Amino acid sequence: MKASTREDYVRLVYKVVFYIEQNADKELSLEELAKVAGFSKYHFHRIFKAVTGENIGDFIARVRLVYSAWKLKTEPKITNVALSCGFETNASFSKAFKNRFGMSPRAYATMLKAKKGVVMLKPTIVEFKPLSVFYVRKTGAYETSSCEAWNVLMAFAYEQRMKFRKNIMGKETMHFGIGHDNPSLVEQNLLRYDACITCEDESIELKSEVFKKVLEGGKCAVFLHKGAYENLKATYAQIMDWVVAEGIGLRDAPLFEKYLNRDPRRTKPENLRTEIYVPIA
Structure with missing residues (x-):
């Protein structure tokens, strides 16, 4: 592959990466993401993996789960976190979260609260x-x-x-x-x-x-x-x-x-x- 062609692919794939990061709480279809990059939907997922080394579905799921872990620091209602991160049900969110991080969302939130201590820094x-x-x-x-x-x-x-x-x-x-x-x-x-x-x-x-x-x-x-x-x-x-x-x-x-x-x-x-x-x- 020519260097200039690969640079074009990298730029277009990362355009999609940034789009996913900004819209992780929304439903994202392969057709929509392919359109953002300007690729055919039949080839887009292969190009995405070739550039990033990760399947597009896995990338979206990972971004959503990392975002959810961030939200759990301050949002006490796990259902609200699940919905805001693009999951349709609390059960599907809990299962995906546990598979990713090895503990349930509730256990993770409890762990965060237990870590409260003396805060030395002041903003x-x-x-x-x-x-x-x-x-x-x-x-x-x-x-x-x-x-x-x-x-x-x-x-x-x-x-x-x-x-x-x-x-x-x-x-x-x-x-x-x-x-x-x-x-x-x-x-x-x-x-x-x-x-x-x-x-x-x-x-x-x-x-x-x-x-x-x-x-x-x-x-x-x-x-x-x-x-x-x-x-x-x-x-x-x-x-x-x-x-x-x-x-x-x-x-x-x-x-x-x-x-x-x-x-x-x-x-x-x-x-x-x-x-x-x-x-x-």
Whole structure:
């Protein structure tokens, strides 16, 4: 397969991936998804698996179940969670959840409540304004997928700046990362990470694995993580303790990170600063 043809397939399949993530609570037919990608429905599911390594039905089910685990942190009625995640009955939801995570939704919700403890972190509440970003999606363990995503995005940005003289990667540029999945619930090879940079230059053309989207605005609780990225997991655990202990309502949007150091590679780990944004209702 020609490199240019494969790039076209990757771009169109990931267009569907993002569509599924935004509409996981709705009924999604093969015909509808094939239409989003512009493929024939007779070939679409094979192309999807060739690009992602996962059957489209399995991907939809996984996204819905991970979303449901997130909802169970603050929604006490399991039936409401089931319906909001695209399941027709409580029974079908409970069976799928147990098959995926090894426990029932009720047992998982009970476990979350039992983890309430002393919350050391205190957030700042802000109104986040929507931002247009260029981004690259990579899948795999966050330690590697994040590096891979940033390597591709930075190569693209510096080529645009140095070769094509585009207005990108200036002092005003903001850097964000989005980890869509909980490593405690999702296999390492399936974790989804987006590396994102802001840029207002509309003349820049997308290339290969680089896409463009808008980070949604809205009310957020912002936590400051100080130190190495390897220790982010502990900070996220404290954040979830805060969500559960305070009974905070969460919006249907992923958490995201804003990296405050201009060049993390030249910054000592103990001096790294990361803001973690939690979309709240």
